[in-house]
Amino acid sequence: MTEYWRLDLEQVQANSISLGYSRKIHLSQEHCLLWRYQQPIKSVVIPNPLEEAEVNGLLGRWYCIHQERVGTWMPFNISRYELLRGGDVITQASETLILDYQTILDEMEIGYSTYVSALPQWYDSHRGWVEEKKDFQILTFDCSYVIAADISAKCFSTRYGSVEN
Secondary structure, eight states, X not given: OOOXXXXXXXXXXXXXXXXXXXXXXXXXXXXXXXXXHHSOEEEEEEOSOOOHHHHXXXXXXXXXXXXXXXXXXXXXXXXXXXXXXXXXXXXXXXXXXXXXXXXXXXXXXXXXXXXXXXXXXXXXXXXEEEOSOOOOEEEEETTEEEEESEEEEEEEOSSSOBOOO
16 A cells, blocks of 8 residues: 655745655654754864874774764765864764764874854744754655654645545
8 A cells, every 4th residue: 555645834944855655763852963953063173193003093983983973864074184284173963972082082092172162053034043952753765854843744645545644
């Protein structure tokens, strides 16, 4: 049986929708893509250049924890060159991910500093950008998603009648 969905969305913040058949649909209030609306964005600075072996070890461990935490929902954009050079912002991410990165830096005894580079923010059509924590929902369809303040869905099938959710 083919199911068709009608979605009602309130205060849509982001989406990456690919139309077509989806095998897996999930509605949640906890997802890594929601962190930017719930947590501050932090930056990591490594002031001193790292040796090649340190860079390899650090990138490998950060990549593993990144994949474990967020999978492919967020890109892993950390520059090998910046680590070898030192002195720059190495990465910016939500607090949860940065705390994991800090644990690895501490274990490897690599000097660093962090700072809050942005507070949680979301867009309100009446007020513009609002800098405060907001609980949103995310509806995922395989690798596609939509983030909104309120998501309601109605499931129906033209072949077997109608069902509402």
